[in-house]
Amino acid sequence: MNQADLLAVTAQGFTTIADPGDPDSSRNDIPASFLGCIAIRKDCQGLTLADGTRLSSLVVRSAIQDALTIPGRSSLVAGYVAEENSRSRSLCRREGFDEDLPAELLPSSYLDQPAPYVFVIGAFAVTTGQSKRPARRTKSVER
Amino acid sequence: MGPNPIVSKREILRVLDPRLRGSPRARFQTLRNKGVVSMGVVRPLAGRSGRLRGSVHLFSTLNRDAVRLHRLGRDADARKVAKDAKRLEEQAGFVRLVDLAVAFANSREQLVTSLGDTPWQIIRQMEAMDQSTRRLLMSVATAAEHMRQAYRAAEDISRLAGWVISIQERMAEIETITGTMAMLPTIQLESLGLDRIGAALEVEWEEVDPGEVIVSTVAAVGSRDCSSENRSAFAPPKRLVPSQTRWAAIRRKLDNPTPVPSVPLELPART
Numbered sequence: 001m002n003q004a005d006l007l008a009v010t011a012q013g014f015t016t017i018a019d020p021g022d023p024d025s026s027r028n029d030i031p032a033s034f035l036g037c038i039a040i041r042k043d044c045q046g047l048t049l050a051d052g053t054r055l056s057s058l059v060v061r062s063a064i065q066d067a068l069t070i071p072g073r074s075s076l077v078a079g080y081v082a083e084e085n086s087r088s089r090s091l092c093r094r095e096g097f098d099e100d101l102p103a104e105l106l107p108s109s110y111l112d113q114p115a116p117y118v119f120v121i122g123a124f125a126v127t128t129g130q131s132k133r134p135a136r137r138t139k140s141v142e143r
Numbered sequence: 144m145g146p147n148p149i150v151s152k153r154e155i156l157r158v159l160d161p162r163l164r165g166s167p168r169a170r171f172q173t174l175r176n177k178g179v180v181s182m183g184v185v186r187p188l189a190g191r192s193g194r195l196r197g198s199v200h201l202f203s204t205l206n207r208d209a210v211r212l213h214r215l216g217r218d219a220d221a222r223k224v225a226k227d228a229k230r231l232e233e234q235a236g237f238v239r240l241v242d243l244a245v246a247f248a249n250s251r252e253q254l255v256t257s258l259g260d261t262p263w264q265i266i267r268q269m270e271a272m273d274q275s276t277r278r279l280l281m282s283v284a285t286a287a288e289h290m291r292q293a294y295r296a297a298e299d300i301s302r303l304a305g306w307v308i309s310i311q312e313r314m315a316e317i318e319t320i321t322g323t324m325a326m327l328p329t330i331q332l333e334s335l336g337l338d339r340i341g342a343a344l345e346v347e348w349e350e351v352d353p354g355e356v357i358v359s360t361v362a363a364v365g366s367r368d369c370s371s372e373n374r375s376a377f378a379p380p381k382r383l384v385p386s387q388t389r390w391a392a393i394r395r396k397l398d399n400p401t402p403v404p405s406v407p408l409e410l411p412a413r414t
Contacts, residue, residue, distance in 0.1 A: 018384045062406045075400045096401030100389050104250035123396040124403045
């Protein structure tokens, strides 16, 4: 793939969510997916597809779908979003993630000190239906 | 290594009376009236949805030394040390550390109570976070230790600082900062969570009467076992233990998943 063709990158991994009432036992552990990264090329941010779907929604749904196809995972998908990243937080809420406030201080790869991140989590089921958003004539992606 | 730089009212009062008898509020006010404790730093504690749930009052560890001097009847020296504590609490590094500790505790429900009583529990977890936090901790701890050196020679206390290097049959072997070795019963370390290899600690022996000794063990900064759970916003933690409220929300979501339209993209086959 040419770098010019790369619109977005996502990374997801695996985590286990333990029962806080019984943290030493794995009896109630829930296997979940963890979205480590969702990034859209700068000049493509804000774009909408011809059918009205936002590119960002497509990217998040792709990541969710990818995560849920892995055997052994539950329908849970979780991640952390920088507290100040209001656009990403809005995207997550729109796509069905709930925020768990207040933000947590976590090491940041970008800063030289811990930064506040909001934990987001959702449970998803991939359906075969199409998006119900009406088509709009806006900037579209044609490749 | 250095002393745990942040202490609570409770930890200061324990130097006055290990059994914490009487009203803590009244006893602390008496110390304040005598000028042998500093003002400390007050910060609000956030509840859910951004509401305030109270405040926490944290102090420089030098206040413990000031109160010990007061207990020994050396109020003039105690007031000097309390002034040193005030100077330390006004430094940017100390304020930054308190703010970090409050933010850290605010984000983890189960730690909020610990912050007000036993802040060393939060400090120990923060020490495992990342290099920059460890540097800040060490810098504030070192500043406190330098201030202590000025009056410690006059104190009649035996002190040990070091790291746990092995534990066998309920005895912990300690390598001190001077390179000598010492043995301590693990009972002294267990309730503080210091009975683990690499834990940094300070122990003080103060003879209050011939043959009668007060032994104080405190966690120190500079543990050698700062292996965190490698948690970051980008790397999935192996295991997440959520709060009770978060767990309840997760269980509810599992019963009612959000439908996501399938994406017509070719995804790699899973093996």
